[in-house]
């Protein structure tokens with residue numbers, strides 16, 4: 045059995061934020077965004093013994109209340125979203141992105157989204173209060189939502205709300221988005237601010253939704269140089285991805301010297317995802333998490349995309365095992381493809397992928413494109429950070 049709530053006042057190293065209600069609001073059938081992923085992660089990490097222990101624990105969220113949502117979203121939008129979710133027809137809905145192919149109207153969409161937002165806000169609060177130095181909300185990462193527009197399966201932007209809460213608490217926030225899609229809603233929220241620096245590595249907008257996130261989107265006003273985009277070509281593999289991460293993100297993070305990280309851990313960049321065209325193994329995102337952990341700052345991690353469900357669940361199990369300190373070292377090992385096996389903590393290495401060898405022409409094309417991107421980003425933003 046796994047405990048369902050923390051001891052009051054207990055000091056947590058890591059908080060896994062989840063409650064059964066998050067599994068009770070499915071998107072419409074056949075829709076690629078599967079809200080049950082978080083419950084599957086929870087079930088697996090529980091079976092591995094990674095939800096219990098004196099310094100790691102599951103924490104139940106409460107839904108974000110209307111006033112909390114209004115920190116980013118407009119009143120008009122929150123009302124229309126809530127009414128549409130309850131079955132009332134609102135003529136303004138479609139203009140707000142509701143009832144589209146990407147953001148269908150379904151019963152419970154408001155409740156689910158508000159609870160996902162509450163979970164990320166809970167993580168932010170645990171970090172702000174010093175009760176946790178790592179928190180993971182696998183139901184979060186809804187990075188495409190705008191103040192008055194649903195987009196890309198996202199209705200309410202939990203990530204923006206959490207970053208705002210942390211920044212409002214006086215923390216300097218580094219937002220790192222490794223979802224295959226550009227984190228456009230989060231970038232837009234902080235485009236003219238430097239207290240939240242956003243870095244997004246993603247498949248290029250030339251080939252993937254939302255069609256933004258190019259090297260020349262660098263922020264405006266006070267925020268110039270604090271919006272950073274690393275668009276990547278179709279077929280990008282671990283080596284090219286990690287080269288971009290090390291040569292762009294790591295120096296910027298070092299120079300920015302954040303108080304806290306917010307990481308969007310969308311796993312739709314993994315090879316085999318049905319919606320995207322990157323070619324990563326689990327090793328790349330885990331290397332990124334490990335590199336971020338070396339900065340020894342609190343980390344609020346959230347989920348995001350990931351439409352190959354077994355691969356996504358396995359990645360988030362690995363991510364949690366790293367965040368709660370059960371897998372700090374790179375371990376090369378293999379697991380039969382196709383899903384998560386119940387495992388014990390010291391078998392985390394077996395969840396890792398083998399590194400595939402890309403075809404030479406593909407590797408040359410990808411390497412040339414990634415090198416060009418690295419050069420452009422460094423030239424566009426490094427000077428704002430004294431680099």
Ligand SMILES: [Zn+2]
Nearest residue numbers: 223225312349
């Ligand atoms: Zn995505």
